[in-house]
Amino acid sequence: MEQDESRKVRNRDIPILTQIFYILKEAESVERRGDWTYERLFAITRRVTGMPGGGGNAPGMDGTLAEVEELNNLYGERVKECVHALKEAERILNGIPSQGMRTFVQMYYIDEVPKKEIMAELNMTEWAFDKARESIEKAETMKMVKWKEKYVVLAKEKE
Numbered sequence: 001m002e003q004d005e006s007r008k009v010r011n012r013d014i015p016i017l018t019q020i021f022y023i024l025k026e027a028e029s030v031e032r033r034g035d036w037t038y039e040r041l042f043a044i045t046r047r048v049t050g051m052p053g054g055g056g057n058a059p060g061m062d063g064t065l066a067e068v069e070e071l072n073n074l075y076g077e078r079v080k081e082c083v084h085a086l087k088e089a090e091r092i093l094n095g096i097p098s099q100g101m102r103t104f105v106q107m108y109y110i111d112e113v114p115k116k117e118i119m120a121e122l123n124m125t126e127w128a129f130d131k132a133r134e135s136i137e138k139a140e141t142m143k144m145v146k147w148k149e150k151y152v153v154l155a156k157e158k159e
Contacts, residue, residue: 009137011145012090017109023085027078034071078156092142101147104132 009015089110096102104122107113113121119129131148139145 007137011137011139011141013142014109014137017089017092018103018112020085020089020110021112023078023082027075027082028072030078034068034075037067037071043060087151095141095143098147098149100149101132101136101142101145105136105142108133 093102093106096105100122104118107118107121108115115129118124118125122133135147136142136145
């Protein structure tokens with residue numbers, strides 16, 4: 001979000017959706033640390049030769065193997081959290097009847113796209129953006145949002 005202070009919202013789906021971004025970032029971080037540790041392990045094993053010299057693993061190899069195993073377990077836990085959170089977010093998004101609102105919610109609350117970029121991509125004025133965000137944040141859930149569609153088909157008149 002663009003503001004430094006906490007926004008007070010009534011919609012209980014918003015905190016669930018906004019956590020997706022951070023859960024994915026945490027999983028990426030664990031994955032990067034695992035890759036770095038694995039590369040370190042590879043560097044250690046590269047130095048091991050067939051020459052006599054006491055045998056055994058290269059110095060530090062056991063500790064690095066333990067780190068790799070620990071990071072793999074942590075990564076597995078984070079991936080499970082991601083899958084669970086993504087399923088919950090998908091359930092919430094699928095409950096939104098309006099494609100326009102789904103796109104707005106995805107961009108603003110999940111992907112954290114800046115306001116100006118959303119306004120440009122969705123062809124919204126600042127007033128329309130603020131009204132859309134306000135209607136989402138004041139509803140109890142995403143299903144209860146009163147979304148103003150840009151175009152509405154008129155009902156057929158009786159003759």
